[in-house]
Amino acid sequence: MRxxxxxxxxxxxxxxxxxxxxxxxxxxxxxxxxVLFIALGWGGAVAVKTLVPxxxxxxxxxxxxxxxAQMVGYDRVVREWERLIASPxxxxxxxxxxxxxxxxxxxSSIAPPILxxxxxxxxxRSVAIALLISPISMILGSFLSLSIVLRIRNPMNISAITxxxxxxxxxxxxxxxxxxxxxxxxxxxxxxxxxxxxxxxTRLLSTGTCTIPIQLTIxxxxxxxxxxxxxxxxALKWGLE
Amino acid sequence: MQAxxxxxxxxxxxxxxxxxxxxxSVGERxxxxxxxxxxxxxxxxxxxxxTVLRPSKGFARVMGFDVVKEFREVRKRIAYxxxxxxxxxxxxxxxxxxxxxxxxxxxxxxxxxxxxxxxxLLGLERVASRRSWVLSGGERRKMLVAATLASNADVIFLxxxxxxxxxxxxxxxxxxVRDSTKVLGSTIVLTTHMLEEAQLVADYxxxxxxxxxxxxxxxxxxxxxxxxxxxxxxxxxxxxCLGSKHIDLGEKVITWARSKEEAIQLAEACKPNAYxxxxxxxxxxxxxxxxxxx
Numbered sequence: 001m002r003x004x005x006x007x008x009x010x011x012x013x014x015x016x017x018x019x020x021x022x023x024x025x026x027x028x029x030x031x032x033x034x035v036l037f038i039a040l041g042w043g044g045a046v047a048v049k050t051l052v053p054x055x056x057x058x059x060x061x062x063x064x065x066x067x068x069a070q071m072v073g074y075d076r077v078v079r080e081w082e083r084l085i086a087s088p089x090x091x092x093x094x095x096x097x098x099x100x101x102x103x104x105x106x107x108s109s110i111a112p113p114i115l116x117x118x119x120x121x122x123x124x125r126s127v128a129i130a131l132l133i134s135p136i137s138m139i140l141g142s143f144l145s146l147s148i149v150l151r152i153r154n155p156m157n158i159s160a161i162t163x164x165x166x167x168x169x170x171x172x173x174x175x176x177x178x179x180x181x182x183x184x185x186x187x188x189x190x191x192x193x194x195x196x197x198x199x200x201x202t203r204l205l206s207t208g209t210c211t212i213p214i215q216l217t218i219x220x221x222x223x224x225x226x227x228x229x230x231x232x233x234x235a236l237k238w239g240l241e
Numbered sequence: 242m243q244a245x246x247x248x249x250x251x252x253x254x255x256x257x258x259x260x261x262x263x264x265x266s267v268g269e270r271x272x273x274x275x276x277x278x279x280x281x282x283x284x285x286x287x288x289x290x291x292t293v294l295r296p297s298k299g300f301a302r303v304m305g306f307d308v309v310k311e312f313r314e315v316r317k318r319i320a321y322x323x324x325x326x327x328x329x330x331x332x333x334x335x336x337x338x339x340x341x342x343x344x345x346x347x348x349x350x351x352x353x354x355x356x357x358x359x360x361x362l363l364g365l366e367r368v369a370s371r372r373s374w375v376l377s378g379g380e381r382r383k384m385l386v387a388a389t390l391a392s393n394a395d396v397i398f399l400x401x402x403x404x405x406x407x408x409x410x411x412x413x414x415x416x417x418v419r420d421s422t423k424v425l426g427s428t429i430v431l432t433t434h435m436l437e438e439a440q441l442v443a444d445y446x447x448x449x450x451x452x453x454x455x456x457x458x459x460x461x462x463x464x465x466x467x468x469x470x471x472x473x474x475x476x477x478x479x480x481x482c483l484g485s486k487h488i489d490l491g492e493k494v495i496t497w498a499r500s501k502e503e504a505i506q507l508a509e510a511c512k513p514n515a516y517x518x519x520x521x522x523x524x525x526x527x528x529x530x531x532x533x534x535x
Contacts, residue, residue, distance in 0.1 A: 002346035009343025009352070013332070016340075020331040020372070078327030086291035086321035086398065089344050097344075240295040240312060 006089050010097025014071060018104050028108040032059075035176075036113050049122055051176065052113045053130035053206040054199045058170055059109035060134035061195055064141025065169070066162045067102050068095075073149045073158035085239035094238075099138075106138075126206030133205075136221070137198050143228035144194070150235035169195045178203075179211040191216045194224040242305055244269045244396050244428035245290060249299035251452075252285050259285040261452040263299070267430060267445060269395075270422055274439040275432040276527070277449035283432040284324050286449065287398050290430070291321040304395050320345075320392035322385055324400035324432070330374030334365045334384040337373065341388040359387040363417055379410030386414050390421045396428045397421070403438060415442050436524040446523060450531050463526045469497035472525050473504045477514035483507075488528055497525065 018024070035055055039047040075081045084094060114127055145162050152161070169175075173193045174182060179200070182190065190196045191212045197220035204210035210217070245267040252260045260282040267273040275283045288294040290301055292312040300307060306314040328337065339356035343349060360369045363383045373381055386402050399418065403411045419442055421427055433439055439446050440460050447457040456463065475494045480487070487496040498504035501518060508516040 001348075005343050005348055005352075006346050008349065009340050009345075009347075012343065013329075013336075013340040016332045016336055017329060078329075079323040079325060080327075080329075082288070082291070082293045082323045083321055083326060084344065085293050086316060086319050087345055087392070088317045239292045239316075240309060241293070 003093060006093045007097040007100065010089070010094055011101035014098055014101030015104070018102055024105060025108040028105060029112050032109050032112040036116060045120070045122065048117070049126065050203065050207055052117050053126045053202050054176065055113055056110045056127065056130035057133050057137045057198055057202045058175060058195065059106060060138040061141040061198065062166055062170065063106040063109070064138035065145045065166055066159070067105055068099060068142040069145030069149045069162055070158045071098055071102060072146060091238040129205045130202055133198065133202050136225070140194055140198070140221070140225055140228065143225070143232045147228050147231035147235060150232065169193060175199045187211060188216070191220050194221065197221045242269065243267060244271070245273070245301070245303055245430060247286070247290065247299065247301040250286065250289060250296050250301050251298035252289055252294055253297040258452050260289070263449070263454050265447045265454055265457050267428060269428055270426050271444040272418065272422055272429045272431065272442055273445040273447060274443035275430065275447050275449055276434065276436055276439045276523070278434055281449045282452035283449050284400055287400050287430065287432060291319055291398050292316055318395040319398060320389050320394035321398040322389040322400060322402060326385060328373050328381060328385060330372060332373055333370050334373065334376070334387070335360055335369040337384055338388040338391055342391055345392055355391050359391040363387040364413060379406050382406055383410065383414060386417060390417060393425050394427060396430065399429065399431045401432055403433065403435065411438070418442060436527055437522060440523040448527055448530065455530055456526070460523060463523060464521060467521055467526050467529060469499055469521055469525070469529070471498045471501060471504045472519045472521050473498050473507055473516060475508060475511055475513040475516045478511040482511040486529065495528065497521065497529065
């Protein structure tokens with residue numbers, strides 16, 4: 001029972017920030033709706049059907065990459081990290097609570113497209129698939145970001161690292177657009193980018209089509225998960241540094 | 242059993258020893274003050290005792306548990322307020338205390354009940370539901386101290402909890418610290434560079450300088466080791482007339498005398514522009530011991 005209260009304590013403490021900075025939630029809703037309308041305007045229902053599942057997976061990626069890592073970095077800078085180390089709270093409780101407390105930020109990104117998607121009576125199976133891939137996407141995003149943030153001695157402005165990382169991994173590579181846009185040598189190389197691999201898996205499972213062989217995308221995701229997990233766990237010390 | 246025990250404790254960062262050889266112990270239900278100038282190694286010592294840092298040498302126990310080998314047991318029994326802790330500006334004092342207690346395992350309802358009690362104890366009722374960024378520095382610090390003391394931990398570590406506070410806020414915090422040992426039975430380890438504060442609140446004082454424990458003991462014991470009873474401050478005097486033990490402050494000089502008569506004789510012999518005589522304090526003990534470095 002104490003485990004649950006401790007997790008809830010961390011969650012409520014972090015939720016204070018989300019609750020009082022509600023403009024962030026509004027911003028997420030607006031961006032999500034904007035992306036949806038862009039897809040609808042240029043490609044109609046087919047584009048919406050293709051893009052929404054990927055947008056859900058990428059939102060989870062952004063949540064892990066940006067929010068989780070930023071909160072951890074912030075806690076380290078303001079010495080909240082030390083205050084919590086010197087308490088009965090364990091690392092797993094901290095991360096679970098932190099994720100739960102800031103989860104509304106991710107929900108605000110994915111709820112509007114899901115809502116409109118169901119109103120249009122589109123296939124909800126692909127949304128369900130995206131929601132299943134999302135935890136992997138979030139964990140991978142967190143690991144990648146943490147493996148960098150935790151190695152910086154004084155991460156005063158963590159968003160200066162995580163925001164460009166987010167742009168580089170979502171807007172530039174073929175994530176929100178199909179890899180077929182790129183010439184062949186580049187097309188296969190892009191699978192090395194974790195977001196491309198994740199979006200290709202999502203695209204295959206939700207629409208039945210993909211450009212890059214599925215074995216390559218799974219191998220890329222697994223390799224990234226393993227490498228970033230090792231890099232994060234090596235740098236992640238809950239005290240006794 | 243000693244609440245805190247450090248034996249030849251040391252921490253090295255690169256080639257620099259932040260704490261070299263700290264040996265001291267603190268009894269249960271006592272208030273121990275780690276005193277010393279900025280950069281003396283107080284915070285590093287506390288960070289080792291709270292399992293934040295791994296000692297480079299020596300060992301330490303808290304409530305009988307080794308801070309490295311049995312760190313989980315130690316963490317169950319301690320609470321720590323780090324120096325320069327920066328609280329999230331959006332949180333209110335009530336929320337901060339309640340959620341801190343939940344993070345330690347209290348239920349939502351018990352945590353709220355305790356938070357209400359500690360808000361009252363520290364005189365934070367008026368600002369309990371205001372966001373902390375609108376609070377004064379003193380109110381914010383009281384909120385942090387309240388949340389730490391409310392933990393009801395066996396050993397509570399407070400790193401410079403009164404730095405930057407006005408007199409009133411400082412005494413409120415010190416009173417809460419003092420009360421918590423009586424009411425809760427906690428042992429408090431507090432760091433400060435303000436020695437009058439140490440004299441006021443401590444059962445036991447540990448002077449640290451340049452990473453080493455210079456002297457330790459109860460305040461009255463430390464004052465007794467001084468041999469001198471009075472501090473003499475002389476203004477505009479020739480240094481030649483003074484003994485070897487004095488602190489040169491430029492225009493003013495601090496020296497010490499065994500009796501009031503000796504103080505007056507000293508003043509008359511040196512013919513200062515002005516002078517004052519005061520009872521010695523822990524500050525004098527510290528200056529007397531490490532004065533050569535001043």
